[in-house]
Amino acid sequence: xxxxxxxxxxxxxxxxxxxxxxxxxxxxxxxxxxxxxxxxxxxxxxxxxxxxxxxxxxxxxxxxxxxxxxxxxxxxxxxxxxxxxxxxxxxxxxxxxxxxxxxxxxxxxxxxxxxxxxxxxxxxxxxxxxxxxxxxxxxxxxxxxxxxxxxxxxxxxxxxxxxxxxxxxxxxxxxxxxxxxxxxxxxxxxxxxxxxxxxxxxxxxxxxxxxxxxxxxxxxxxxxxxxxxxxxxxxxxxxxxxxxxxxxxxxxxxxxxxxxxxxxxxxxxxxxxxxxxxxxxxxxxxxxxxxxxxxxxxxxxxxxxxxxxxxxxxx
Amino acid sequence: xxxxxxxxxxxxxxxxxxxxxxxxxxxxxxxxxxxxxxxxxxxxxxxxxxxxxxxxxxxxxxxxxxxxxxxxxxxxxxxxxxxxxxxxxxxxxxxxxxxxxxxxxxxxxxxxxxxxxxxxxxxxxxxxxxxxxxxxxxxxxxxxxxxxxxxxxxxxxxxxxxxxxxxxxxxxxxxxxxxxxxxxxxxxxxxxxxxxxxxxxxxxxxxxxxxxxxxxxxxxxxxxxxxxxxxxxxxxxxxxxxxxxxxxxxxxxxxxxxxxxxxxxxxxxxxxxxxxxxxxxxxxxxxxxxxxxxxxxxxxxxxxxxxxxxxxxxxxxxxxxxxxxxxxxxxxxxxxxxxxxxxxxxxxxxxxxxxxxxxxxxxxxxxxx
Numbered sequence: 001x002x003x004x005x006x007x008x009x010x011x012x013x014x015x016x017x018x019x020x021x022x023x024x025x026x027x028x029x030x031x032x033x034x035x036x037x038x039x040x041x042x043x044x045x046x047x048x049x050x051x052x053x054x055x056x057x058x059x060x061x062x063x064x065x066x067x068x069x070x071x072x073x074x075x076x077x078x079x080x081x082x083x084x085x086x087x088x089x090x091x092x093x094x095x096x097x098x099x100x101x102x103x104x105x106x107x108x109x110x111x112x113x114x115x116x117x118x119x120x121x122x123x124x125x126x127x128x129x130x131x132x133x134x135x136x137x138x139x140x141x142x143x144x145x146x147x148x149x150x151x152x153x154x155x156x157x158x159x160x161x162x163x164x165x166x167x168x169x170x171x172x173x174x175x176x177x178x179x180x181x182x183x184x185x186x187x188x189x190x191x192x193x194x195x196x197x198x199x200x201x202x203x204x205x206x207x208x209x210x211x212x213x214x215x216x217x218x219x220x221x222x223x224x225x226x227x228x229x230x231x232x233x234x235x236x237x238x239x240x241x242x243x244x245x246x247x248x249x250x251x252x253x254x255x256x257x258x259x260x261x262x263x264x265x266x267x268x269x270x271x272x273x274x275x276x277x278x279x280x281x282x283x284x285x286x287x288x289x290x291x292x293x294x295x296x297x298x299x300x301x302x303x304x305x306x307x308x309x310x311x312x313x314x315x
Numbered sequence: 316x317x318x319x320x321x322x323x324x325x326x327x328x329x330x331x332x333x334x335x336x337x338x339x340x341x342x343x344x345x346x347x348x349x350x351x352x353x354x355x356x357x358x359x360x361x362x363x364x365x366x367x368x369x370x371x372x373x374x375x376x377x378x379x380x381x382x383x384x385x386x387x388x389x390x391x392x393x394x395x396x397x398x399x400x401x402x403x404x405x406x407x408x409x410x411x412x413x414x415x416x417x418x419x420x421x422x423x424x425x426x427x428x429x430x431x432x433x434x435x436x437x438x439x440x441x442x443x444x445x446x447x448x449x450x451x452x453x454x455x456x457x458x459x460x461x462x463x464x465x466x467x468x469x470x471x472x473x474x475x476x477x478x479x480x481x482x483x484x485x486x487x488x489x490x491x492x493x494x495x496x497x498x499x500x501x502x503x504x505x506x507x508x509x510x511x512x513x514x515x516x517x518x519x520x521x522x523x524x525x526x527x528x529x530x531x532x533x534x535x536x537x538x539x540x541x542x543x544x545x546x547x548x549x550x551x552x553x554x555x556x557x558x559x560x561x562x563x564x565x566x567x568x569x570x571x572x573x574x575x576x577x578x579x580x581x582x583x584x585x586x587x588x589x590x591x592x593x594x595x596x597x598x599x600x601x602x603x604x605x606x607x608x609x610x611x612x613x614x615x616x617x618x619x620x621x622x623x624x625x626x627x628x629x630x631x632x633x634x635x636x637x638x639x640x641x642x643x644x645x646x647x648x649x650x651x652x653x654x655x656x657x658x659x660x661x662x663x664x665x666x667x668x669x670x671x672x673x674x675x676x677x678x679x680x681x682x683x684x
Contacts (some may be wrong), residue, residue, distance in 0.1 A: 009559075045621060051524075051528050052528060053524055053527060053528055073530045074530075076528060076529060076530035077530045079528065081524070081525060081528050083521060083524055083525070085520075085521040086520075086521075087521040087522045087524060087525050088520070088521070088522065089322070089326060089520070089522060091325065091326045091330055092322065092325060092326070092329075096322075096325070098631040100318060100322050101525055103318040104318070104526070104529035104531060105529060105530060106528075106530070148525065149525075232407075
């Protein structure tokens with residue numbers, strides 16, 4: 001998979017504040033790349049530089065084999081921007097909005113009309129094309145915001161929290177649309193504060209904080225940075241005569257088991273993700289003739305990983 | 316360019332606030348002010364000195380005594396000078412050159428009064444009133460009085476506006492005519508709000524980020540946005556002029572050509588104000604009305620836009636609104652183009668500077684957050 005976006009040692013300062021500090025990331029062609037970070041981490045600044053809305057102090061950026069300083073207009077032509085704020089004209093209809101923004105990218109005539117209608121259909125607004133944004137719900141506006149950014153068929157789509165404040169149905173529609181865009185060959189850079197969304201749609205994720213790259217990789221790769229274990233919780237009914245210490249000792253001898261803890265009637269066993277030996281754990285437990293009331297496994301999620309890497313303090 | 320022009324025009328026409336402020340409001344003001352203040356439509360100009368030559372050719376002693384008695388009785392007035400002449404043609408030439416106001420010839424058998432006027436219409440009206448007074452106060456004599464405008468034919472047109480100030484609407488003009496012009500000036504100046512709003516609006520709803528992210532030259536984008544407002548300028552000026560003329564029966568100029576030139580002058584003023592507003596719109600982050608409106612209203616108030624009675628010597632005549640109204644009255648009433656040309660050239664210069672500054676600022680603009 002070739003690299004479509006390459007950012008090398010990007011530095012962007014606002015006066016004395018260094019918003020982006022030697023950031024280096026690369027985005028593969030045809031992937032959904034998540035950009036995560038707490039408030040003020042430098043995500044929006046990075047996106048702003050990538051969309052050519054802001055200049056930068058140092059570093060090098062290549063998009064689609066074009067250098068951003070030398071071929072700014074060519075790069076602009078490749079990019080579709082879906083900003084966090086709903087950026088549409090209130091007095092124009094949905095179709096007029098989409099057509100206007102697509103026309104800025106050189107589309108004209110029948111092609112413009114067809115592309116605008118296709119974009120509206122893509123986001124599920126084809127039957128609302130003559131509706132003005134002020135008559136639309138929040139979810140519809142969000143989808144219109146996306147349509148305005150994709151109608152000119154960009155190769156790189158940069159989405160800054162496109163699902164803020166929408167209902168579950170609209171969110172699902174938007175996320176499916178983004179995956180469909182990826183499947184059609186577009187490269188997507190995606191930011192969100194909803195970790196579940198990022199886990200669901202992003203092929204790779206970069207976490208930045210204080211303008212620097214903290215971690216980058218697939219979800220599994222990121223989780224492995226903080227732990228290589230998953231927890232198995234077995235809820236049972238432990239008799240008073242049961243020898244807990246003996247049980248713990250036996251469990252720890254099993255391959256992959258890292259820790260065992262018992263709290264009232266729940267036993268937690270931390271096992272290595274690499275060693276898929278949950279079946280053997282259960283078989284051994286059943287041999288004790290203890291009932292299993294409930295059983296569940298827990299893998300550290302992106303939320304846990306994010307908080308571990310970026311800290312718990314308020315920003 | 317075409318897409319941005321269509322977008323700007325649609326936005327203008329679909330925004331009720333714009334429609335009210337830039338189309339309805341000026342039309343209503345023309346009607347209200349023109350109707351309510353029509354009692355102020357009086358000739359109250361400073362006429363200045365009136366110098367008259369008179370020639371008595373009647374031999375009737377009663378008429379001669381009456382004429383001399385009349386001239387002596389009103390000759391004490393410092394501003395009214397009667398001088399007897401022996402050479403009618405020479406005096407007519409002086410009137411034609413505006414060196415004197417008029418020549419009055421009293422002829423006999425039948426007794427008649429011929430007035431050979433100069434070009435100062437205000438003064439001419441005064442002379443006519445004086446001689447009417449003479450006729451009314453001397454019932455014992457029977458006189459035929461007629462005005463002979465032949466001396467007007469050869470005079471230099473540029474001399475004719477000497478007495479024309481904003482307060483004088485000329486003959487057969489009404490307050491409706493005054494406000495039809497004054498409101499054109501008002502919407503032209505208020506267009507600064509449209510220019511500023513076009514950029515502040517883009518920034519407030521964040522569409523400016525989409526615009527500057529598009530593969531368009533920023534300078535070209537800025538100019539397209541400003542010139543994209545041309546249709547709305549044409550619409551707002553046309554609506555006001557057409558309604559003023561066809562509904563309120565107001566008068567601008569007598570000929571279509573001069574009316575078109577008047578339209579063009581206000582078009583240039585409006586475009587100039589939009590350009591200035593656009594620069595302000597790039598700068599300011601607050602509602603443009605809060606910044607621009609007070610300045611415009613004070614300037615227009617002091618410049619006599621809302622009342623022809625507003626005149627503060629040394630201040631009013633320095634107001635751009637006063638100067639533009641003067642140029643418009645000059646053009647509409649006397650078909651004089653020089654002040655209008657000055658206004659147009661000044662607007663082109665200011666607009667060029669504003670557009671250069673605006674384009675420079677816009678080309679350096681970063682993302683709006």
